[in-house]
Structures are given as C-alpha cells and as structure tokens.
Amino acid sequence: MKITRDLRLPVLVAPMFLVSGVEMVVAAAHAGILGAFPTPNCRTPAELDDWMNQINARVEGRPWAVNLITHSTNARLGDDLAILEKYQPAMVITALGSPAPVVARVHAYGGMVMADVPDPALAKKALAAGADGLACLATGAGGHTGHLSPFAFISAVRAFHRGPLSIGGGISDGEGVAAAIAAGADIACMGTRFLGASESLASDEYKQAVVAASIGDIVASDRVTGTTALWLRESLAAAGYLDPDTADAARDYGSANDAHRRWRDIWSAGQAVGSVRAIEPVAEIVDQLDTAFRKAAARLQS
Ligand SMILES: Cc1cc2nc3c(=O)[nH]c(=O)nc-3n(C[C@H](O)[C@H](O)[C@H](O)COP(=O)(O)O)c2cc1C
Structure with a gap:
C-alpha cells in the first residue's frame, strides 16, 4: 500500500465522532502516522472547509484522511464531497453505506477510497462498487463495533483481495500493530488508544x-x-x-x-481501553507504539 511507505509506523488514527479534529490529524501527521476525522465533527460545511484548510496548511505535504458517512440519511454528503475535492485528502474512508457515490470523484483528484466494512460479504460489495481498499472493522472496536476476529477476518478477505487493507478493533499497543501486519494487514487502525490523547476533542x-x-x-x-x-x-x-x-x-x-x-x-471506548494509562500527546503515544512494534518485529524475526 503506497501511502504506508511514507509513514514511520503503519498506524491510522481512527476517525472518531466528536473526538478527532484538526489537532489530532496534524499531530498524527507530524508523528509519522496517518490521522483522520469524520466530517460530521464539523457542524457546517463552512466549518469543514476551515478545518481542511488548516490541516493542509499545517501538515506540510504529509498524508491525512477523512471519513465520510455515505448512508442515505446523510443530507450533507454532496456539500462535504465538494469541500473534499477542494482540499484533496490522500485517503477517504467511507462508512455506513456504499462507497459508490464518492469513488469517481476521489479518484479524479488522485485520492484513494477505503470502505469501512464489518464482514467479507460487505467487503466484496464495496470492492465491486469501486473501493480501492478495505477498512476492516473487527470485534473489540470502539464506536459501532465489529463482530469478527481480526485474524479470521483478514484471512477471509485476503482470499479475494490483495489490495490495501486496514484492520481495527482492540489493537492496544505496538505488539498489536505488529500482529496486524504479520496477519496480512497493511495498516493498523487504532481509535481507543488515542481517546485520551492531549489533542483529542473528548472532554x-x-x-x-x-x-x-x-x-x-x-x-x-x-x-x-x-x-x-x-x-x-x-x-x-x-x-x-x-x-x-x-x-x-x-x-x-x-x-x-x-x-x-x-x-x-455517553462515552464510547473499545476493548483497548486498558492501554490508555495517562493523558499524553500523540507524539508520546507514537513513540511508545514504535518501540514496542520494533521489539515485536525483532521477536518475529528471531
Ligand atoms: C468514540 C469513538 C467514535 C467513533 N466514531 C466513528 C465515526 O464517526 N466514524 C467511523 O467510521 N468510525 C468511528 N469509530 C470507530 C473507529 O473509526 C475505529 O473503527 C475503531 O475505533 C477501531 O477500534 P479500537 O477503538 O478498538 O481501536 C469511533 C470509535 C470511537 C471509540
């Protein structure tokens, strides 16, 4: 997966409703991982325009991602898509609906589309609708959770998809990131681990x-x-x-x-919650993940 080649660590900070914003995305980019936020975190299209403008001005060309709800009840999809075309985030993660309405427009500016999916049947549908990759949502995930084991899910998907694959759900630490990559994912998606980040918008x-x-x-x-x-x-x-x-x-x-x-x-958190032991900056969390990831990788090699 091309985007991970430019990262220090194959980690995507999951888009989180009312939690991820400009500071989280910018801090993730500077720490060498991929940050994301869901567009409903902005109350209006004007606010979304402002957030994306700030992000592009501060990430200095590093990649970042945005999460769009493509469910039919999202009346703002058209407005959000137009703003997205203006600021061109490298990755668009679609959720709660088919990626079909966004694929052509994201591809037109050179972006990639990852479809958030909870099982292989919906993964196949998303690929048929033109998604480049799959953001697989496994059991233990915070927010609207998944129900499959990440290991069984990755194996099932790898039987029909060689392209970009992210896995999320209960990944708590650098060892978990290494396990995700060893199991066949390109990037580990972590939400709960970043809930307590200083840059998180959570109260x-x-x-x-x-x-x-x-x-x-x-x-x-x-x-x-x-x-x-x-x-x-x-x-x-x-x-x-x-x-x-x-x-x-x-x-x-x-x-x-x-x-x-x-x-x-009402506060959401996933099964990785025990790994959050302090309120600390994203850069510090990434340092901890990186150290543990490298140790785990060395253990695999030995
Ligand atoms: C508080 C919270 C809010 C979330 N909001 C969204 C969201 O708006 N859109 C989305 O696609 N996923 C959302 N998620 C799910 C995450 O994107 C991600 O799939 C999940 O956090 C990964 O599992 P983990 O929490 O175990 O790391 C949310 C998760 C949490 C914890």
Missing part, C-alpha cells in the same frame, strides 16, 4: 474515565444508536441505558443534534 471527564477504565468496564449495547456499539459502563448507566425500558432504537445518522448529545454524554 476532560471523558478522558479521565478512559484512563480509569479497564477492559471489564466495556459494555456492548445497541440501545443508544440502534446499532451495536461499545460503551463505558458507567456513562451508559448514568444515561439510563442499562434499563431495558428506556430502549431507543432509532437508526438515523442524519439527526445530528441527537447524535451529538448521545456521543458527547
């Missing part, structure tokens, strides 16, 4: 809760958004979502205000 309370939590504090629930996601038990309980009578199963990615409230007040 201080959210970051402190992530630092305090361990894997046993993570609960899967589809009650908050209608799709199974992983949450910090305490915040789920505080919002009343552990009571089956308060079920709210509306699946609508267009209700931005509701969505903002849910993800802001």
Whole structure:
C-alpha cells in the first residue's frame, strides 16, 4: 500500500465522532502516522472547509484522511464531497453505506477510497462498487463495533483481495500493530488508544474515565444508536441505558443534534481501553507504539 511507505509506523488514527479534529490529524501527521476525522465533527460545511484548510496548511505535504458517512440519511454528503475535492485528502474512508457515490470523484483528484466494512460479504460489495481498499472493522472496536476476529477476518478477505487493507478493533499497543501486519494487514487502525490523547476533542471527564477504565468496564449495547456499539459502563448507566425500558432504537445518522448529545454524554471506548494509562500527546503515544512494534518485529524475526 503506497501511502504506508511514507509513514514511520503503519498506524491510522481512527476517525472518531466528536473526538478527532484538526489537532489530532496534524499531530498524527507530524508523528509519522496517518490521522483522520469524520466530517460530521464539523457542524457546517463552512466549518469543514476551515478545518481542511488548516490541516493542509499545517501538515506540510504529509498524508491525512477523512471519513465520510455515505448512508442515505446523510443530507450533507454532496456539500462535504465538494469541500473534499477542494482540499484533496490522500485517503477517504467511507462508512455506513456504499462507497459508490464518492469513488469517481476521489479518484479524479488522485485520492484513494477505503470502505469501512464489518464482514467479507460487505467487503466484496464495496470492492465491486469501486473501493480501492478495505477498512476492516473487527470485534473489540470502539464506536459501532465489529463482530469478527481480526485474524479470521483478514484471512477471509485476503482470499479475494490483495489490495490495501486496514484492520481495527482492540489493537492496544505496538505488539498489536505488529500482529496486524504479520496477519496480512497493511495498516493498523487504532481509535481507543488515542481517546485520551492531549489533542483529542473528548472532554476532560471523558478522558479521565478512559484512563480509569479497564477492559471489564466495556459494555456492548445497541440501545443508544440502534446499532451495536461499545460503551463505558458507567456513562451508559448514568444515561439510563442499562434499563431495558428506556430502549431507543432509532437508526438515523442524519439527526445530528441527537447524535451529538448521545456521543458527547455517553462515552464510547473499545476493548483497548486498558492501554490508555495517562493523558499524553500523540507524539508520546507514537513513540511508545514504535518501540514496542520494533521489539515485536525483532521477536518475529528471531
Ligand atoms: C468514540 C469513538 C467514535 C467513533 N466514531 C466513528 C465515526 O464517526 N466514524 C467511523 O467510521 N468510525 C468511528 N469509530 C470507530 C473507529 O473509526 C475505529 O473503527 C475503531 O475505533 C477501531 O477500534 P479500537 O477503538 O478498538 O481501536 C469511533 C470509535 C470511537 C471509540
């Protein structure tokens, strides 16, 4: 995969709703990994234009990525795509829908499209729709989680796809990154590990809760958004979502205000949560990942 050749470490900081923004993407680029943010983190197209303008001005030509929701309820897709064409991020990660509406326009400026997929059947569909690569979402992932083992998922996909492949879900450290590459991925996608980064937009309370939590504090629930996601038990309980009578199963990615409230007040984190032991800068996290990755690679070689 061409883009990883220019990176210090094959790591993509996952796009995270209300968590990743300009500072995270710029810090990732300067630390030698790939940063990304989801466009709904900007309330308006004008704000998105401003964010992308700032990123391009600060990354000094290093690659970065953006995440677009291609689900039919995303009324802003057309506006976001036009802004994306203006700033030309190297990678576009599509989620919650077919990549078809964006492929030709991203290819026209020389970008690549990675489709976020939870299983091999949807992976095949995404490739048929023109995606260049697959962002495979495995079990243990924060946010809307996956359900397959990363190892079985990579093997199944590698049977029909030799192109770009990212794997995410529960990758906690540099050893996990090495395992992902050894298993056949080109890049490891890590969200939860960066939740507590100084550059993350998460509130201080959210970051402190992530630092305090361990894997046993993570609960899967589809009650908050209608799709199974992983949450910090305490915040789920505080919002009343552990009571089956308060079920709210509306699946609508267009209700931005509701969505903002849910993800802001109910905190998501994946099974890698125990690896976040302090609030620290992205550069420091990448140093730790790099050291452990190289040790693990040496162990594989010996
Ligand atoms: C708080 C949070 C918000 C997320 N928001 C999004 C999102 O807006 N779009 C998306 O495609 N994935 C989103 N994800 C999923 C991540 O992109 C990624 O797949 C996942 O974090 C990888 O697994 P890990 O958390 O175990 O590292 C989110 C994850 C978290 C933890």
